[in-house]
Amino acid sequence: MSSTETVPAAPSLPADVRVGVIGVGQMGADHVERIARRIKGARVSVVTDYFREKAEEIAAGIPGCRVADGPEELIAAEDVDAVLIASPGAFHKDQAIACIAAGKPVLCEKPLAMNPQDAYAVVEAEKAAGRPLVSLGFMRRFDREYAELKDAIDSGELGQISIINCKHRNARTLPGFVDAMMVYDSAVHEIDAIHYFLDEPIVAVQAVLPVPGPRADEGQHDPMILLLRTASGRIVTDELYVNTDSGYEVRTEVLGSRGIATIGQEIARVTTQKPGGAWGGAIPADFRPRFVDAYDAEVQAWIAAVADGSLVAERSATAWDGYLAAAACEAAEAALTTEGFVPVTVLSRP
Incomplete structure (x- = not known):
């Protein structure tokens, strides 16, 4: 994204933040269950996974949840207010940058990227966006x-x-x-x-x-x-x-x-x-x-930050923290x- 491009304004959110989850393997499935059963003010609206059958299985257990054909469709979806990335780490950089371009807050499981150069690209994209959008899943x-x-x-x-x-x-x-x-x-x-x-x-x-x-x-x-x-x-x-x-x-x-x-x-x-x-x-x-309680607290804090417009919880790791770790x-x-x-x-x- 060039410095002259603008990021779409954050939409007015419904009563429950509608979360799209990319990747529903072990971590992603845990997060879907967490948001659906224990997190206040949020619901899972869309899921996607490389293995579509797995995504359909997960969606079938969540009322009002549907399956997107891929990350790009999920990120652009009108019924997704915020994105949780739980795909393999090699895809995190591009998916996080796509969320930034769409103006959607994102909670990305670690790592932010597989090398510091790619992690820095996410930091630069967020800087160009002019506001914090990336939270990184260091639950400790x-x-x-x-x-x-x-x-x-x-x-x-x-x-x-x-x-x-x-x-x-x-x-x-x-x-x-x-x-x-x-x-x-x-x-x-x-x-x-x-x-x-x-x-x-x-x-x-x-x-x-x-x-x-x-x-x-x-x-x-x-x-x-x-x-x-x-x-x-x-x-x-x-x-x-x-x-x-x-x-x-x-x-x-x-x-x-x-x-x-x-x-x-x-x-x-x-x-x-x-x-x-x-x-x-x-x-x-x-x-x-x-760390189940820590995961719950992390996701709840993220949802609260999305809902109140601060977008990144105070204690959360940021894109810059992800770059330093990389x-x-x-x-x-x-x-x-x-x-x-x-x-x-x-x-x-x-």
Whole structure:
């Protein structure tokens, strides 16, 4: 879009915001169910998916919902006020820019794009539009524990922050989940969380890889550790272990001059975890039970922002946050095959 083109004005919204959902796989189907059953002030009006049969199956369970032939038709539809993108990440850039061109607010699941260049194109398109339209689905910003930790950091309760330790563990991954995917699908959440907590960018990343494990021949070092350095010199460790054969858990520990705060310990009361789930407690099988409340809060805040005209909720990740995350992930991927710290290259904000 050129700087001389204008974006259509936001239409007057009906009582319920009519949401179109692009992609109704695992995440998209969850969002459809969420909006239909638990979110106030919204309804799902249109869905689309590469597999039309899946879209028709989802639409059949939602009163008043229909199926569009593709993303372009859904974005342009008169009965769609706002768009939720849950398609594969490779399509997010073009779909987000199409929403911006149509003047429709969009909640895009991460990533914003598959590389920083494409993410920056979305930032530029939004800048040309003259108003914020893009919210990015980093749901941890809406988690109660993350919000409390953010408040503790901002208030100075913990004093000067020097080190943050993160842990990100999954039960298992599918074949083909290589090191780069550990960065872009897993570590990206910690990367955004650091931007959220500290309000400063990550400027360098180093990867620390273990001795070859059982899936090394598949291109996966598991577990691995990423070291991230922020603009003010703080150090973040991110331990990634995505095939624990136990369950899903994330933890964050912040070391400050006046105290130490840790979140994610509600499921960490068990002292012994063994492959196959042999322990004295329970851990969620995947991320959805852990963050269901955060997803609900994120979508509800987005709908409220659309309805009141602010378009992007105050706590939400923005297109710029998505660009910063993409730039840090690019450096982290390079660090997998580079000795020492790899600098994060960031362009000026438009």
